[in-house]
Amino acid sequence: MPEALKMAFSPESNPNDGYDRILRPRAVKPGNPQVLRAQHEDVDYLTAPNGLHAPPSGISSGRSTPIPIDAPPSVQSISSARKQIRAQQKHRIFPTIDYSARVSHFDPKSEYRDFRGFFVLFWVGLAIMVLTTMLRNIKDTGYPLRARPWDLMSRKAWQLGLSDAAMVLSTGFSLPLQRLVRTSKGALRWTKGGMVIQSLFQTGWMALWICWPFMLDWTWTAQVFFTLHTLVLLMKMHSYAFYNGHLSTTEDRLSELDNPENVPIHAAVRYPSSSTRLKELSPDDVQDEKDERSASAVAAAEDDKKAAIDQLREDLAVELTSPLGHITYPQNLTLPNYVDYILCPTLCYELEYPRTERTQWMELFYKTLAVFGCIFLLIITSEEFIYPVLKESEGRLLDVERWTDMALIVAETISWLLFPFMVTFLLVFLVIFEYILGAFAEITCFADRHFYSDWWNSCDWLEFSREWNIPVHHFLRRHVYFASRPYTSRQTSTAITFLISALLHELIMGCITKKFRGYGFFLMMMQLPIVALQRTKYVRGRTLFNNVAFWISMILGLSLMCALYVLL
Secondary structure, three states, rough: HHHHHHHOOHHHHHOOOOOOOOOOOOOOOOOOHHHHHHHHHHHHHHHHHHHOOOOOOOOOOOOOOOOOOOOOHHHHHHHHHHHHHHHHOOOOOOOOOOOOOOOOOOOOOOOOOOHHHHHHHHHHHHHHHHHHHHHHHHHHHOOOOOOHHHHHHOOOOOHHHHHHHHHHHHHHHHHHHHHHHOOOOOOHHHEEEHHHHHHHHHHHHHHHHHHHHHHHHOOOHHHHHHHHHHHHHHHHHHHHHHHHHHHHHHHHHHHOOOOOOHOOOOOOOOOOOOOOOHHHHOOHHHHHOOOOOOHHHHHHHHOOOHHHHHHHHHHHHHHHEEOOOEEEHHHHHHHHHHHHHHEEEEEEEOOOOOOOOOHHHHHHHHHHHHHHHHHHHHHHHHHHHHHHHHHHHHHHHHOOOHHHHHHHHHHHHHEEEEEHHHHHHHHHHHHHHHHHHHHHHHOOOOOOOOOOOHHHHHOOOHHHHHHHHHHHHHHHHHHHHHHOOOOOOHHHHHHHHHHHHHHHHHHHHHHHOOOOOOHHHHHOHHHHHHHHHHHOOOOOOOOHHHHHHHHHHHHHHHHHHHHHHHHH
């Protein structure tokens, strides 16, 4: 054995240590201080009595200053409490996962409602669609777009602008008529000649402006805009005239109560509010809805005529005052009030509306930009994915004679149009109810911006009609359903409301396609038996099934209606 090894293992080499014959590893650098600290605290926590840390030694853990053994009990208690909290949240060498009873975001029981990422994804998908379309068109034709969106929007734009301005100005006929009705004591009172004059004017006004685009041969984009604006102004004008006509009658009756000897004191008829849903009314509830405040007056009249007159006078005065209490009829019969109402994003006239403090100009800029962006996307979708399909199918139908071949071509066309019409439907919804109405709400500081509800969760068509277009729903309920309700049953009033709505939709489709076939009217009226079927005990309550059926019928119905109007 070499001498060096003998000296290393000999007892004389290190007389102070009897264990040096054992080979030991070289000392290494200490590890992660946080891991060593956690291990040190674990040992202290497990070895201390009652699960508490032992009194600290003179060695600091790096997290707190050590305390002496003879420290006061209050100091020792604070130190012990701090160590207990650290022990409960101590670091582990291997990371742990916290598990608890939770549901996924898409679970029906989940309370999570923030899905804005899908909204962003929708726009990203549309951007991808436009980009790929432009690249394909550049490859095929050398131009990014087959259509010229600017040509479609600018062709005869001056005619459209002048015609639209003239149409808006012509609605002002209702303001001087209402002033005349208020001051008249004879044949021009609202319940006599005033209502007749207004109704005749509205009929002639609608006939003129509906036919106007056909006479000037506008593009389909201009015709769609003008037709929709015509119907909006018609409903606005009707609501303004009939609500102020009701207020003029109420004011006359209030004036007559100054000499109540020969005046009837039956309960006041209040104008129906727009806060009650159709389904919440029963045949016996309509009068209560109109006359909730004056019900007590009728009962009081049996005992005390004076108390009944006082109550009636109060009810009539409340009817003439706005819900916010700032304007009283006839203070609203002014030109600024009428112009403000025309600009407000609502179809139901009120004496005043809740307002925001100021206009957010950047929000208005973004919404205006989004309006033109959506119109551009609508034109691209129509010209690239809808019009070519319809044109090709129309040419193929001319070469076939058997009805089976025609049915196959129509079915194939409908299948090709399903996705483009789904995109078109969503874009129309966004451009109208989110951006156009939102922009006018910013301009007028209109505070109530609940223009739609969660219609995408609808389980039947009646629910969809309430939540998809809340301004139109309020108008139809106020001026069609409630207007007919005193004379007919609830089912008949509902059918009349759907009939008016179906006629308006048929008019829109006829103006777009320049064909009046009745397909849209028929499909709209078919919603009533479908709703009745969905509310039977066998189908009612099946939320998922009804929502799937709604979406299938919605997407399929749009493609079917377009194919029928264009091809047949």
